Structure formats: structure tokens, C-alpha cells
Amino acid sequence: MNEALVTGESAAVTKNVGDKVIGGATNNNGTLTVKISGTGDSGYLSQVMKMVQNAQQAKSKAEDKAGLVAKYLFYAAFGVGIIAFFAWLPQGLATAMTIMVTVFVIACPHALGLAIPLVVSRSTTIGAQNGLLVRNRQAIEASQHVSHVLLDKTGTLTEGKFTVNALIPNDGIDETTLLSRLAALENNSTHPLAQAIITEAQAKDIEVVAAEKSQNIPGVGISGNVDGTDYKIVNGNYLTKQGIGFDEATADKWAAKGNSVSFLLQGTQVQGMVAEGDTIKAGAKELISGLHRRGITPVMLTGDNPKAAEHVANLLGLTEFHAGLLPDDKQKIIADYQAKGNHVIMVGDGVNDAPSLAAADIGIAIGAGTDVAIDSADVVLVKSEPRDILHFLDLAKITNRKMVQNLWWGAGYNIVAIPLAAGVLSFIGIILDPAVGAAVMAMSTIIVVINAMGLTGEKIKNV
Template identity: 60%
Template sequence: MKMDMNDKNMNMDHMDMSKHDHMQMDHGNMNHDMHMKMDHGMKMNDGQMMDMGGGHMMHMGNFKRRFWISLILALPILLLSPFMGIVLPFQISFPGSQWVVLILATILFFYGGEPFFSGAKMELKAKAPAMMTLITMGISVAYVYSVYSFIMNTFVNKHGMVMNFFWELASLIVIMLLGHWIEMNAVMSAGNAVKKMAALLPNTAHLIQSDGSTKNVPLSDLKTGEEVLVQAGEKIPTDGVVVKGTSAVNEALVTGESKAVTKTVNSKVIGGSVNGDGALTVKVTATGKDGYLAQVIKLVSDAQKEKSKAETLADKVSRWLFYSALTIGIIALIVWTIVSGLSYGLERMVTVLVIACPHALGLAIPLVIARSTSLAAQNGLLIRNRQAIESVKKLSYVFMDKTGTLTEGVFNVNALETTSDLDKNQILQILADLELNSSHPLAVGILHAAKKANLTPMAAENVQIIQGVGLKGTVNGKDYEIVTASYLKSHNLNYDQSQFDQLASQGNSISYLISDNQVLGLVAQGDVIRPESFNLIKHLRAMHIEPVMLTGDNDLAAKRVAHELGDIQYQAQLLPGQKEEIIKEYQAKGDVVMMVGDGVNDAPSLSRANIGVAIGAGTDVAIDSADVVLVKSDPEDIVDFIELAKATNRKMVQNLWWGAGYNIIAMPLAAGILAPVGIVLSPAVGAIIMSLSTIIVAINALTLHMRK
């Protein structure tokens, strides 16, 4: 991946902030060619897809239907068959009832068990047996042995001496389906960030014909070297170079740069950015898979695929149970077949394998996750990925975007100075009059300051944009201009350079008010740090987690914010791919990292990080790339999430012990290891233990709470 960005000569007065260009920023030397190939066969899961433990993906609507149909099939089985050999009070039987049970159990086994079979196939193919393989083993053994029992009891020994496991088969399938459904409802399905990124591009482009006329063509028809017309206010359809026209282009959604960028002849433009008030003729330099936005889409897709491979705690426990049960079961089969015959050997093995896949294990994690996500939602946190909760245990770095995350994303007046006979309020009044009809962030900041000063702006006359500089207009019959320091230099107008340097070094955008070639005053505006950001940094450091700021903004602005937040680490002037590369570098060293952001430029790093956290007020693309969404857009909620995740992890570990830990004793006893001294765990006792563990798991999950 290759990315070049030349900002060596960047000054605050060179940065364009708007349609009327208070400042200029030259990105002409920015090389967005990443030399990557995008796979057209890439498939992303739609908004209703969910990872089921071993990686098996299933549509949520189909899964819900499968659960209800399986429940309907299971109810008659539960009423007509014994529970581990015990006839329960509510159970009934009639001539031929055993056939009804067999038929319904067979349908249930193949229909209700299908997602587990598919998941197990994927796990075994990846040589990583986990939850799906364990469930498949449990229900397969229960079904096959029960069919064997049916044949023996119906056709060989009609007194019914061989115990069946139809009751366990039905209850296990239904409870495991229920557990996954609970989790799917608790945790939002994966977002469709890729489609929303693609939506940033227009559907068509205005292709310039040889005779000078334009023709609307689909983006897929564009070829490198052709020229397109981009009218005022339109999205730029493709990467290219400006060959005619001047305009201010808003690249914030794509690059994260919070300021509009002046584009003139030979300037490079990015597909997906929004053109300002001027028309541009753009020569196409990259189309389709080679475009800048397409590369960002590929980064997000690749990161999401890699993250989905992460192993959960439940998978690890399931793998241990699978290998243990298989080993103990086979040993029991061999030993008891030699000692007491094949029938008893099979019963011992089946008891071990069925007990090894307890009902409680299917609910142990989902119940905690459901409780955790419910608590989180009540406190402004939307948890979309369970793996994010488990990753908190080893979290060492929190990377954060600057604009809109640590800062408000709006500009306020930080300094107002006069260099003439006019006082500060008079300077502010004239500025507000000139900016009254502008929606530019700098204009909004000036008008907000005027309102606080109880001033009433009156629209100036003859207001005109000065491309690349600012604007001009007439107030009370006198002409004024709002310009940048570079304009003053080029026109040899005197101003205080040291004052400019001091304010610019604090991350301010500086505009000068002039009239008759005389500087009357200046206004310095900067983005405001969120008050909550200070507490966030303090709490992270108290938890021994290092905060790092990653931003696409210039170094001066980044340095100022980093200093005010307590001299945190920072890296500035980053493209989306560069942010993601930094995340990968830390992960390669073994660090578990969190990324917090709010823009399209943050999407690859949000997907790549072990935990991606999106600011709720950010873009849909960022939100859909994240594992956690801060609904209230309060960065301090990150601390609440970390504390809740740690508490959730403790509950999950406890529930896994209650749901599966007893197998350390139960499986050897079921295998008959203490049979020589008269102790054998009967199926009935095993069933009671399984039932108790399920109840304990449910109660323990409900005791989870957030610390305030």
C-alpha cells in the first residue's frame, strides 16, 4: 500500500475553510493511488446476518422461524418421551406414540439441527472445533442412539430395556436455538458499512463529449482519461485532476479533514467528496476498483473478515469439552464393552457425550450478553459485537479521532482583536454583517459570538466570495473584506506576524477584517474540546490504558488538542489507510486496541481495531463499521463501556463454570471411573445436575449491573 501526502508547507492561513475560502489548503501533491486490487467477488453480509459461534452465518428471519417450528416439533416429544429414563408426571403415552416421537424427532434433528451441522462443518474445515461441533456431537449421538434404542425396544426387546434420549435431543436443539436467538436479538446484526460507502458516489457522471456537450453515463462506463463536468453542489463521481474551473471541495466525509479544500487547475479530487459553489471539469485518473473510495471499502471489508475470525471464550470452552468428551466417551465404550457388553458400553459413552453438551452452556453466554446489552442500551451504549466485550480484558491502547470525537466539531471564536480605532464589538458587528447569510463553520462561529455579545447582525450589501481568500461586501456604505494572512502577504499589507504565529500554533483559523488596504482587526477560531474528553483521558490512564489521537487534521491543530488533553500521544495528517496501518502495527506487537471515531475516514480503522467505537452523531458508515456505538455521543461513555465489559466478562466466566465446569467431575463419573467402588453417575442424576446448572446460570446473569 502506498500513500503520499505532502503538507510540508502547510500553514494555518493556507487552509481553505469554506465555499468562500477563508483559507487555502493545497492537497495537490496528495497521492491517493494505493496500488491495490479490489476483489469484485467480495461479499458482505447484509444487515440481518449474524455470526453464530463457529462462523456460520444465518439470516435472522429464517433463524427465528426455525426456532418456532422446532419448538412446535419438540413439544409433543417432551410430552411423549421419558427424561433420561425418568417418566415425568406430565408425560403421556398411547399405542404407537413411540412412532410419533421417532418421526417428529427425525424431522427436528435434520431441520432444527441444520444450522449446527453447517457450523460444525465450517469449524472442522478450519480445524477449530468449538460450540457448533460440540452441539452437533451431542444431538447426533442422542439421535443415533435413540434410533438404536427404538429398534431394540420395538423389534428386539419389546420390554423397552434400552434407554432413549429423544427428550434430551428435543430440549437440547430448542434451547441451543433459543440461546442463539437471544444473543441475536441482544446484539445488533453486523452493519452494512460497505453499501453505505458505495452510496457516497453518485449513480451517474456528466461525461463531456467531443463537441463540448455533456452526456449522463453510469459510473461503470467511465474510462481513465475522459473528462467529466461536476456542477456546483454535486458529488464528485471519480478520482481525477481538475483541468478547468475553481471551487472549494468538502472532503470531510472521505478524508476527515474538517475544512473545505480549494481546487484549481491540476488539483487532485477524490470521488465521493462534495463540490462547492464552482463548476469543475475533471479528468478521470482512476475508476471503479482503483478509486480512492473503493480502496477504503476494501480496507473495511478485509478488516471485518479478519476480525470475524477472532475466537470467543465460549469457543475455547466448547473445544475443551469436545475433545474431553470424545476421549472419555471412547474410553468408556471400549472398557465397558469388554466388561459388560456393547449395549452397556454404548449407554455409558452416550451418557458422557450428552452430558458434555449441557443445556446451560447454550444459555450461559447469551443470557449474560442479553443482560449486558440491555444495561448498556439504558445507559447510551449500543453493543453490536460480543467479541468487543471479551477484547476489553487485554485492552492496552485507545486510539481516537480528533474532530467530532475529542472535539465538538464546531468552531468558536477564541480571540477577537482590534488594530484600529474600532472596538472589538464594532469589529465583531461588521464581521457578523458580512457573514450573516453564510452557513460556513467559521461564519457560524462569528454569528454565535455576535449573539452572545447581544449584537444584531444586518445583512451586508454586495457580498461576494473572493475565491481562495474570503469574502467582501458593503456595510453602512463602506467596503470591507475578510481575508487570510496569505492575502495580506501577497498584497504587502502590514500585520502582526508574531501574533498570527501564536494564535495559529494554538490550532486556530485566523481571518482579518480590512478596509481601504488597512487591517482593522482579526478573529481567531478553533474547534472546541469536549469537556468530557478531559475526564476520559484521566480515567483511561487510571486504568493503565494509553490514549492516542489519530487525525486527518494538520499538525498544529492536533498538537494543540493533544497538549490541552494532557500531552497525549498523537499522529496527524493521516489518510484512512494510514490510520488502519497504525492499528495493524500495534496489533502486530500483540497489543489489543480500541478505535473511536465518527467519519468515513475512520471506518477502516474502526473495523480493524479489536474494538471499534463509533460516536453516535457520526456518519452511518462509521456506525456500521463499529462494534460499539456511543448513542449520546459522549466520549466519556467509553469508560462506562470498559467497566461494563469487564463486569460482563466476569459473569461470562462464572456462567461457563456453572454451565460446563461440572463436567470435570460429571464426565468421568458418567464414564464409570468409580464403578469399582459402586459409584456410577446415572443419566437421571446427570439430568438433575444439568437442570440445576441452567437455573444457576440464569440467576447469575440477572445479577449483572453497571457501576455508577
């Protein structure tokens, strides 16, 4: 069975009598009889969507910092204004009213109203220009506390499709001949392993002639006639059962690297072997090293087998990984990390990643992933580049810095301006006119705008 539509894993999964199969999976070869055990709301996809909804509802909403500051500014300005009014009342009602109005004018929260939205608007624009679609502003604020980044393997760290990693012909046959015969046998097959062989042959300009009398061999491979000779593509188990010798050491070596190894067989003679596996994405190593430099721990989560997971982890320099996982397993792992006080980013692309993306403190979806994964995420990597996660972290860091700066410019100046407006320096002849107060208030707004526009795309790569 190919369950990639649901699990995201490109490797075929063997099913035996009594095993469960998932709606949305495809049968690669042979005849399959299934018993329907769940439909509608009880189906697998519906259960995944319920987990997504529950996780989203469990998320807490971050309180708006600017609104909180504005609230306290209102109480402070109102209190100081009333106190100033009564303090200056002996000097005349007109003077007391002027002082109170100046306090209220200079404390007008216009700048605060712009402080955060301007930075967020600028930040999201820059993010979009750099392949980052920020769907939830709270993700930017939450990023400064992240301690772990949990990464799905297939489609996130790897390409999610098979490629030919090795062609090993036996004596008396060259690599081109081996590949051409393999491609001929697989020419009419839609199996992912077959497509990888066809693609490799086309890349090497090998003319692919369809084999005659092609026939699937359930659980084994395929047979056919090429140029008048019968051939088979089989797996190692078939050769062992038939008592046919082959280079087990070489086959085991490539299998240990997470490859699927197949053999070209003519009669009882092995012509050679082909190793096919998923490939690491170009930016995956840069992502892992970049996370380590930032003091963030990367962790790989995958539904793939432990051997393949360990191989990928070793290639990328990962010290933590979890293999053989189902969608609810990933969600439980995230909950375990969070229960220990960690703040977690989850990165994924498949239906099986959707609950985890929703449950994590920040969910990041690969742009080439499924719609349900993207809908569950806070951030989408439009270019599907793993290294863009580093750009998001850098963008979030400088955005949070700008937010704090703008909050100070929008409200911090009131620490000096409100007492001045209240006339605390009147004993040396300094009393602010309401018009001057309005000018100072407007100046703070202008500074907030200029500071927000100072956020540029170049800076996110130098943080």
C-alpha cells in the first residue's frame, strides 16, 4: 500500500490479512479485499480533523501588549490630569483647565494605536517577500521563547519522492544495460519505485522500450519480456525463498541507509541491483546547524521505520528523533515536550502533521504540503525551503525588538511629557502650551512610523 496521501511517507507499506488500511491509500499491486470499519465522522481523515480542531481551540490568545499599555496610560493620564487641575485651580479656572487639557492631549494614545500594527504590517510584508506567509501574528511573539523545533522527515527534511541512489550491475553487464532493462520492465507501472527508475533512465538519455507480457508479481515485483528475454524485478525476500544467491552485504549496506533495494533477475541469475530512496533537501543541513547555533534543539518526527530515520538523523547531525509515529503519536510527543516547560515549533507538510501543527506553540507548514496541514499552521513556507525556518526566527526576533522599541516611543515618552504637561517645572518658568503638547504627541507618532519602516528584509539575515 502507498499511504503517502495520508501519512506523507513515500515508502510502500506491506499489509497482511487482518491489518488495518487507511482510506486514501492506494493499492500498488495485487488484489485487496477490505472491510469498511468506519465512514463519515468515524473515518480516519475526520478523526484527524477533530484532533486539529481540538488543538486549535486549546490555544490561548496572547494579550495585546499595546492595548494593555494604552489602558494603563489612560488611567495614569486621567489621574495626573485631575490632580493637576485641582493643584492649579487656585491659579484660576482657565489655567487649571489649560494644564489638564495639555496632559490629556500629550497622553493621547495615537502612537500606541500604530506601534504594533505598523511593525506587524511591515514584518508580514517582508516575510511574504522572503517566502514566509505569517497567518497568525502571535507566532511572531511566541518565537522568542522557542526551545525545540520538531520536524517531520518526509517532505520537510527530505524531498518526499524516490530517486535512484545506486545502480550495481553484476559481472558481464554494464550500468546502462542494467538501467535500460529495469526501465523497460517498469515502463507501464505507476509505482513510486518504478517512476524513479524511469526518471533516472530519461535523465541519462536512455531510450525506454516497454517490455512485453508485463505482469505484476504481488508482494514481489514485476516480470516481462525485453528483447526476447524474460526478466523479473524482485526483492531480497524472493531471492532468499527461491534459494538464489546475491550480494547480501552490499544490499544490506544500502538498505541500512534507508533505501529500497530491488534486483534484476534473468532465470536464476541476478543481473544487478538498484537502490532507491528519499533524498535530503538541499537546505536541511543548513537548517539543523542554524538551529544549533541559536541554542534551539531540532528533533525529527517520522512515521518511517527506525533504520531509515536513524540514517537521515546521522546525515543531518540530529541527536534526537522519534520513528514509527502515527498522527496522534506526534501530538502526544509535542504535549510531552510542552509539559516539561518547553516551547515548541512543529514543522510538517502532510495530513498526519495537521494535529501536531495545531497543537504546537507555533505550527509551520511546508508550502508544497496538503491543504489541511497549511490550514492548521501559523506560518507557511511558500518556497518549501527548510532554511526559511531560520529566516522566520530572524524576522520574528527583529520584529519583537521593533515592537518593544515602538511601545517605548509610543508610551515611554509620557514618563517625561506628562509630568511636564502637569507643570512640575513651573517653578523655573517651564509650562507647556496645549499646542506644544499636541506637537510632542504628533512627533511620537512620526517616530513610531519611521522606526517601523526601518525594518528591512536585509536585516533578517544578519540577526
